[in-house]
Amino acid sequence: MKTLIIKARAKKAFTKTKIPGAAWVINQYVGCQHACMYCYAKFMRKWYDYGEWGTWVVVKENLPELVKDERVEGRIYMSSVSDAYQPVEKELKLTRRILENMDKSAELSILTKSNLVLRDVNILKKFENIEVGLTVNGFDRRIREEFEPHAPEHKKRIDALKALHDFGIKNYAFISPIIPIIVDVEEIIHETKDHTDFYWFEFLNMRASGKEFRYWLAQNYPESFKILSDEDKYREYVRNERKIILNSGIKVKGVETHCK
Ligand code: SF4
Numbered sequence: 265m266k267t268l269i270i271k272a273r274a275k276k277a278f279t280k281t282k283i284p285g286a287a288w289v290i291n292q293y294v295g296c297q298h299a300c301m302y303c304y305a306k307f308m309r310k311w312y313d314y315g316e317w318g319t320w321v322v323v324k325e326n327l328p329e330l331v332k333d334e335r336v337e338g339r340i341y342m343s344s345v346s347d348a349y350q351p352v353e354k355e356l357k358l359t360r361r362i363l364e365n366m367d368k369s370a371e372l373s374i375l376t377k378s379n380l381v382l383r384d385v386n387i388l389k390k391f392e393n394i395e396v397g398l399t400v401n402g403f404d405r406r407i408r409e410e411f412e413p414h415a416p417e418h419k420k421r422i423d424a425l426k427a428l429h430d431f432g433i434k435n436y437a438f439i440s441p442i443i444p445i446i447v448d449v450e451e452i453i454h455e456t457k458d459h460t461d462f463y464w465f466e467f468l469n470m471r472a473s474g475k476e477f478r479y480w481l482a483q484n485y486p487e488s489f490k491i492l493s494d495e496d497k498y499r500e501y502v503r504n505e506r507k508i509i510l511n512s513g514i515k516v517k518g519v520e521t522h523c524k
Contacts, residue, residue, distance in 0.1 A: 268320040277330040287338025293346035294322040302473040328361035349378035379424035429459035440466035462515040
């Protein structure tokens with residue numbers, strides 16, 4: 265995978281956010297090598313004109329220094345326009361250095377698609393108030409190669425959730441994007457419930473997923489596309505999935521449906 269790395273310096277580490285459940289966000293990377301076709305952060309190309317999403321990453325090199333002195337009240341979310349554990353992190357260790365330098369009493373929520381997060385368990389354990397989430401959606405190989413070509417496979421994410429649990433780190437599953445016919449919510453709950461502290465759910469945001477993704481879905485999964493683009497069918501689908509979620513005996517923090 266060839267990636268353009270752009271080195272940058274930031275003025276501040278934390279930015280105010282309206283992301284549910286968080287007050288602040290930290291984005292040490294902008295851009296993401298996981299290159300998800302549906303990624304909602306693709307809009308960042310408006311300001312970072314380096315080419316196709318997934319082929320470049322902006323690296324804010326000075327964040328490990330900045331976090332030493334910045335203190336904020338409320339939960340910090342890592343990250344919203346990138347994945348803190350995308351492949352380049354293996355070599356750069358930028359996320360790791362940030363975690364090492366951060367105030368360990370900070371409230372921190374990390375969400376990733378990568379089992380690379382397990383590399384940092386020894387540092388994560390030092391935080392007094394931390395939760396680590398894995399995005400899971402159960403995509404099979406064919407779908408994953410289209411939708412999330414460079415993200416770790418489903419089983420690795422499930423195993424990472426279990427490992428976090430075994431290490432005593434509070435964990436959560438972010439089941440997203442929920443797509444009719446393609447994603448089996450009930451099965452994912454079944455696979456994870458014994459070693460997952462809580463859940464967030466998010467149905468696909470059709471608008472934010474972009475033209476290319478909508479086109480692919482319409483061509484390859486016309487039945488899914490039909491449900492997503494018909495308001496009544498979609499509402500019925502959401503109602504049924506909600507029932508499954510709420511009857512499954514798990515702790516649910518939120519369900520984002522993107523219904524109008
Ligand atoms: S892992 Fe997240 S940030 Fe990265 S491309 Fe996929 S959806 Fe976007």
